[in-house]
Amino acid sequence: MSEKDAEKHLTEHSSAAAPPANGAEESAANIVTELAVTKDRLMRSLAEQENIRNQAQRDRDQAVRFAAAKFASDLLPVVDNLERAIASVPKDKRTDTAVADLLAGVEATHRALLDAFTKHGLTRLEPIGKPFDPHQHEASFEVVDPQYAPGSVTNVIQSGYMHHDRLLRPALVGVNATSVDGRAAPAEARSKTEAP
Template sequence: MTTQPTQTAHDSVHFDSAINTEPTAAGDAALLAADLAKAQAESAELKDRLLRMAAETENLRRRLERERDDAVKFASAKFAKDILSVADNLGRALQNAPKPAEGDAAKTDPLNNLLVGIEATERELLSVFERFGIQRIDPQGQRFDPNLHQAMFEVENPNLPAGTVFQVIAAGYVQHGRLLRAAMVGVTKGGPQPDSTTAGSVDTKA
């Protein structure tokens, strides 16, 4: 008779414990689920930030490479601009020189020998320019292009399309596609309007 109340009391405690444990387990599961969702969100955010940082780093690397390449390509730009006048003077000397002798007299004519030397010097200078990516712009007879040419004067000429380069006063130069100096030119006016399909057509000669 004395053990029955004890057994009943024990069963009651066990039952109460089971009732109290079930809500606690459910709450723990909910907390774990919330923590997991938070961790996944933080992981996704961190991954996104890392991807953005990697993209920014790659863009920076490419920009620095371009700047380095440009620095190498155009390191001589200032010097090249200063020496363009030498090429101009050589060209003017050849254009304005008297007509050289012909035949046997050309072999002993001092003027002829001088002109041959000037021509060789000009060719060598243009060859050096070419090694540094510098090209001469000679737009004679081409359509005027404000990106490459500087109009110094206009000439009435009804026989040529308006805006045609009629005379080249000084050749222009580009280096690796970048303008070093615009060609100084005379342009026609008063003629028929040019075909728009030929706009900006410019020949470059090394």
């Protein structure tokens, strides 16, 4: 009910009552009516202010919680490149002192970056063997692999990440074929890197 409707209702209600005996009682009735309308407006205004305050607090909390999302998204290619660098070192070269030292530094940088991600609410999606979820995965190809149920993720080409409860980047995956028709490519490696 709007303020004008409330005033009209109260005025009609007060006029429907028995007519006052004199001007003082009429004046008191008008004051009581005006006080009731003013109190109603005040209560509505306080409730509206509280709602605005609560909404502003929720918006602020969300902004603080997801402030690092764009920055973290920009760092994901760095993690991908570190993982590619680690995976590109041949196994026979890993025993060479110079290569082993360099590889240890790259792996330490990779771990430190993933630790920082975890500290700020970023988690890597681990979809291998799980059902394909279009809200978290992006299918790149289909394979036939009897090891997995039809529609399950069999390969990860590019890792996906969540930031708290929001998807930062979907995982680029290969999915097991729903029917074995022999036309899909055979299953390849289980993940894009051998790095942890």
